[in-house]
Amino acid sequence: MTAQDHLSTKLDAALMKRGISPSRGLVRLHGGAMMESWFFEASEDPFILRCAPSAEIMSGRPFGHDVEAALIRAAREAGITAPEIAFDLADNDYLGSGFVMRALPxxxxxxxxxxxxxxxxxxxxxxxxxxxxxxxxxxxxxxxxxxxDYHQALEDLHRQFAEAGADRPIIALGLRWLRDHLPAPIExxxxxxxxxxxxxxxxxxxxxxxxxxxxxxxxxxxxxxxxxxxxxxxxxxxxxxxxxxxxxxxxxxxxxxxxxxxxNRDRLHYWLVYRTVWWGLGCIGMAQTWRSSDPSLERLVISRRASEQELDLLLLLESDAPDAEQARTIAPTHATADPAGEATASEIAVAVRDWLATLKDRVEKHDRFQLAVARNALGMISREDLYDGGAWRDPELSRAILNGEQSLLTPGLLGRLRRTALDKLAADVPRYPALAVARAKWTGEA
Structure with a gap:
């Protein structure tokens, strides 16, 4: 019996206790790096089971599923297009933490x-x-x-940065900016x-x-x-x-x-910078979660999307640099490789990625999504040695930026960070739409 069969058996028992017919067509929905969502039909109606993949995931949440369900109920009662909660999972449902809600169109x-x-x-x-x-x-x-709490939220970002190695200069730049521009609290x-x-x-x-x-x-x-x-x-x-x-x-x-x-446009900009730093650090933290508790391929790959946020962050902050620094372009770079002899790691990754593509029509639903994630992961590996990422990990420069010893007023720093952001993202997620925008702006390359 598969893990999905076990889930289906437990779910049917939980449904029957509430007077709902057994489930049909149980299928895992793709997406959702933190929580699992399963679609099914029962008693002629569509439902969604929302649950935690592990107890460790819930231990770091601000509140449990019971509070989330109560919040959704309150929102729905106030006229917000929130789902209808059918029932909360109980301990004796043996499905873990979560709830069942009626699916919306x-x-x-x-x-x-x-x-x-x-x-x-x-x-x-x-x-x-x-x-x-x-x-x-x-x-x-x-x-x-x-x-x-605004101050505590910023301290939490600094703590996450330290735990991640405190070696990403662009994120350090964002943290310093947030500290210098922290707004006064409002109601x-x-x-x-x-x-x-x-x-x-x-x-x-x-x-x-x-x-x-x-x-x-x-x-x-x-x-x-x-x-x-x-x-x-x-x-x-x-x-x-x-x-x-x-x-x-x-x-x-x-x-x-x-x-x-x-x-207020200034407050809007502050929170845009804050959330960009927040998500960048959140991406990095996905790797540690994978190492410690949750063997999710999707989570591991998301950790490499931190480079998206670094590029976005630099685009948000570069106007602080002198006009001359902003106007100075950097040379475009392109992936280059001239291998000889036995296969390189990049070539092996490309070969496996392309072979996996032949399996696409043999899998469906969540497995097809996971296949796409696996191919993205191999693409990242294939590009790692084709670009010079520069000093994208630099604890000394990061420390200097956090301490205010260097900033975008420092001659040459903006150009150095631009180079880092472009090359790292080209290796990690070359199809990220903002990469083409930044490349055109920073190098003059169409």
Missing amino acids: GTSDPNTILACQEPDRLLAQCAQQLARIHSLPAASIPDAVPVL PQLNHGDFRVGNLLVEGSRLTGVLDWEVAHWGDPHEDLAYACMTVWRFERIDRPALGLGSLTDWISAYEAFGGAPV
Whole structure:
């Protein structure tokens, strides 16, 4: 009996205890580096089982699934397009921590969403939902939902940086900038915490669901507004700064029109930098989680996406450098290799990656997604020795930047960091859309 068969047996027992018929068509949904989601049908209705893959994963969460489910219920009662919770898992369900919810219509696929016919309409709906979330009263929210302390949040990022080796100069630059620009606290409002394309369900150009409430917290609403606009969550539409759907001006105007508090652009920029650093360190930390507790291939590969955030961060901060430094281009570089003799590690990785591609039509659902992840991992290996990544790990320079001894005012530093960001990302994720934008801007290469 497979692991999925065991899961199905336990799930059916849990359903029957609640008067629901046994499950049909149980299938793991791809995506979700932290939590597992399983789709199934029962009693003629579609459902989603959301659960933790391990107890270790939940130990680091701000609150448990019981609080998340209560929060989702409160949001739904307030008119937010949150899922309907069918039931919470109990200890004697033997399914671990989680809950079952009724599936909503629509897709969370970013490419499908960003290709919708009326992106401006969808952007307005997203703004309306976020304004409603921010207006939820404290009395309706579980007490366990935490309040974000700005100072503590920044200290936590510094701690993560130290644990990761404190050797990434661009992230050090971001941490120093955040310390120098820390805003004064404002009256906290409920933040969804992960409001972005990929965690939204859309049918046509209509928003049908707001998912993944596991990192909700009280804080500055500008954080939610900014997080939705990160380059990484715009996918192929980086020309549309707001969720990959429209302009920043339209995003802010719609949010304010639907009752959101007036938006301060400086605060928005601060939280955009904060979240870029936050996700960069989060990516790096995925590798340690893999080493210590969770053998997820996806998690390990995501750790190498930190280079996306480093490039984005430098694009956000480089305006602090003198005009002459910003105008100075760097020489373009290209992958070069002239191997001879026995096969190199890069060549072996390419050969295995290409062989795996022949298996695509033999697997489906989550296994097909995992196959794509495996091929991406081999692509990273194949490119490692083709680029000179420069001093992308430099603890001394990182320390000097954190201490204020060097900054973007330092002659030549911007160019050095640009070189590092370009070459590291070219090896890790060469198809990241912002790479072409940065390469054209920094090297003059079309």
